[in-house]
Structure formats: structure tokens, C-alpha cells
Amino acid sequence: MKALIVGGGIGGLAAAVAFDRHGWQVEVLERADEFTEVGAGISLWPNALRALDTLGVGSVVRSRALLSMQAGIRDRTGRWLSRTDTDELERRFGQMAMLHRADLLDTLRSNVPPGALHPGVTVHEVTPDGTVRHSDGTSGGDVVVGADGIGSVVRRSVVPDAPAPRYAGYTAWRMVTSPVDLEDGGETWGRGTRFGYAPLPDGRAYCFATVNAPQGGVEADVSALRTRFASWHEPIPRLLAATEPHAVARHDIHHLPPLRTFTAGRVALLGDAAHAMTPDLGQGACQALEDSVVLAASAAGGRHMDDALAAYDRSRRPRTRMIARRARRIGRVAQWSAAPAVALRDAVMARTPRSALVRSLTPVLDWTPPG
Numbered sequence: 001m002k003a004l005i006v007g008g009g010i011g012g013l014a015a016a017v018a019f020d021r022h023g024w025q026v027e028v029l030e031r032a033d034e035f036t037e038v039g040a041g042i043s044l045w046p047n048a049l050r051a052l053d054t055l056g057v058g059s060v061v062r063s064r065a066l067l068s069m070q071a072g073i074r075d076r077t078g079r080w081l082s083r084t085d086t087d088e089l090e091r092r093f094g095q096m097a098m099l100h101r102a103d104l105l106d107t108l109r110s111n112v113p114p115g116a117l118h119p120g121v122t123v124h125e126v127t128p129d130g131t132v133r134h135s136d137g138t139s140g141g142d143v144v145v146g147a148d149g150i151g152s153v154v155r156r157s158v159v160p161d162a163p164a165p166r167y168a169g170y171t172a173w174r175m176v177t178s179p180v181d182l183e184d185g186g187e188t189w190g191r192g193t194r195f196g197y198a199p200l201p202d203g204r205a206y207c208f209a210t211v212n213a214p215q216g217g218v219e220a221d222v223s224a225l226r227t228r229f230a231s232w233h234e235p236i237p238r239l240l241a242a243t244e245p246h247a248v249a250r251h252d253i254h255h256l257p258p259l260r261t262f263t264a265g266r267v268a269l270l271g272d273a274a275h276a277m278t279p280d281l282g283q284g285a286c287q288a289l290e291d292s293v294v295l296a297a298s299a300a301g302g303r304h305m306d307d308a309l310a311a312y313d314r315s316r317r318p319r320t321r322m323i324a325r326r327a328r329r330i331g332r333v334a335q336w337s338a339a340p341a342v343a344l345r346d347a348v349m350a351r352t353p354r355s356a357l358v359r360s361l362t363p364v365l366d367w368t369p370p371g
């Protein structure tokens, strides 16, 4: 049996590892000339680490990550609004990991069989019978996995009435600093603006900033970011001072309205192609990892393929929809800009017990892999 995977990001490579572990032949078509990721960090919640354990790469990922550091949310003066009870989270759900995206991608890529990766191949069209037309010709598979991200060609081919991605109303900069002295991570919420940071295992730090803006409307280099955040609490100005201009990338944040299905015929969508969500819960890639494990287990479970893909759809669509909705809700509140609303938000957060956060995360983090 063969899985033909369109897209070699986190979701596509994880799917390749997952199908290979079930004894399937795999082939990954990636339009970029290399299997790389933007220069940024990524946080993986315990549910994602459980998926990676199922793929057999959890311990390697942990060895390349910082595990379970302290985190929370502050206001721009540095006053804590909410502190994450990471000990309790770890006790209940397991560790969290923070690592460089390139290290996650490298770990997944090195677990895909040699010869299965085809960079520089752009897919143009996919049909439900499993035929894939691309820049090098035509290929097919018993299952075709659409892991080609938020602008998915596979989604447009097999769910033609799928809604287009929508702009969330804010733009984000991601950056990795030069080596800095930083022990813990956290997010700081202002008015229509946020800044987040976390240490990476090699002594650098991963940072992001978000700002409300019209779509495509804001370009700001690192010196503009330094000015914008100059009056925010440390270590934010210090982290921006340690950031080289070339280490900053900006993306407008989009999300995908819910799809009516993740599958058509022999084709299954996965990751951002199926459920691109705003990054406010740090769950987009975590969900792509869960998808890959569930899809491979369903397809390789010996059932008729229609039943197997229907089971995948039933298992993944409601869960990812619930998580995307939560992420969007958090993003809206986090990006509030009116002073009275922000004052109220901050006051409520400061009074909310730590246990409430752990409780609210339970449906997201308590996922267990099939079988």
C-alpha cells in the first residue's frame, strides 16, 4: 500500500513517518527545493509529544528541546496577569517542549525512508480517485494526503466549495535572537499588541510579536519593532536588541473556517490544509501531528478505505474545530485594543485562579493516540 503525501511541512513529514511505521510505501511531494522551516521556535504541548512518541521520535525531540519551562502572561509593565502552573500541567498531562522548528523538521525528515522525499515538485491538481498531477508528471496512491498548508491545492481540488482562509485582523513577526541570558518564557499583552518569548536549548531565544493591522498593511523591520516595544518590560527590549534584521519574518494571521469534510474518495486533508487555526493556543502543529497518527492508524487498520477515511474524519473534525474555535476566542481577547476593555480583561485575568487555566486546557491536552 502506498501513501502519496502532498507537502513536506511538519504535518506531511509526520504523516510519512506514521505511514512508514505501518509498513506502507510513502512518497512526499514538496514544492520547495529543500525541506526547511521558517527560522522560528515552536512549542509542543503534551498531546503533541504523545503523538511524536507514537511516531517513535518523541525521545529525540525531547533531547533537542527545552522541557517544561515556567510561563505566563504579563502586562506591558511586567505585572503578572496569569502564571501557568507548569508543574500541575506536567503532572496531569506530561511535559511541554520548546525547540527550533528546523530541529523538529530535521528529526521527522531523518525518519522518512531515503528516496521517499521529492523536493522541487509542485502539485497542481488532485482527484478523489487518488491521481495527483504535478510539475514532474502524474502519480497516485492508495491514499493521498493533502498536507499542503493553509493555501492547499488539494483542498481546492477535493472540497471545491471549501471557504477561503480569513484574515484574523492581526499580523505577526517571528524571530530568533542571538544567544541571550533568558530562563523562562512568557507572553505580554498590551492594547492590540502582544509580545512572546521563550528560551531555546542552544541559548538563543524565540520571540514573536503581534499587532492589529489591516491585511498586508504593516511592514516593520527590527528597528521599528525596537521602537514600538521600547517602553515594555524587560527582557523585551533586550531581546529585540539581540535580534539581527535578517532573523525576523512577518506573516499576516489567517484561519480557515470549518470544512464540511476532511476527506473525499481516497484523499484526506491534514494539518493547516484541513484546519488552519490562529496561533493563540500554540496547537496548529500539535494538531497536525495528532492528525498524522490518527490517519495512518485508520488507513492501515485493515478496513475498507472508505470506512477508514470516514473514521479519520469523524475523529479529527470535531476535535480540531473545538480547538480552532478556542484559539480564535483567545486571540480576539488578547488583541483587544480599547482601554476600558483591556483594563477589565487584565483585572479578570489577575483574579482567575491558576487551576482554572489547567481545567480549561484539559480537553485540549488529554488526547491519547489510537490503539
Ligand SMILES: Cc1cc2nc3c(=O)[nH]c(=O)nc-3n(C[C@H](O)[C@H](O)[C@H](O)COP(=O)(O)OP(=O)(O)OC[C@H]3O[C@@H](n4cnc5c(N)ncnc54)[C@H](O)[C@@H]3O)c2cc1C
Residues within 6 Å of the ligand: 006, 007, 008, 009, 010, 011, 012, 029, 030, 031, 032, 041, 042, 043, 044, 121, 122, 123, 124, 147, 148, 149, 150, 151, 152, 153, 172, 174, 208, 251, 253, 270, 271, 272, 273, 279, 282, 283, 284, 285, 286, 287, 288
Ligand atoms: C506566528 C505563528 C506561531 C505558531 N506557533 C505554533 C506553536 O508554537 N505550536 C504549534 O503547534 N503550532 C504553531 N503554529 C502553527 C503551525 O506553524 C502550523 O499549524 C503548522 O506549521 C502546519 O503544518 P502543515 O504541515 O500542516 O503546513 P505547512 O507548514 O504550511 O506545510 C505545508 C507544506 O506544503 C508545501 N506545499 C504547499 N503547496 C504545495 C503544492 N502545491 N505542492 C507541493 N507542496 C506544497 C509547502 O511548501 C510546505 O512545505 C504557529 C503559527 C504561526 C503563524
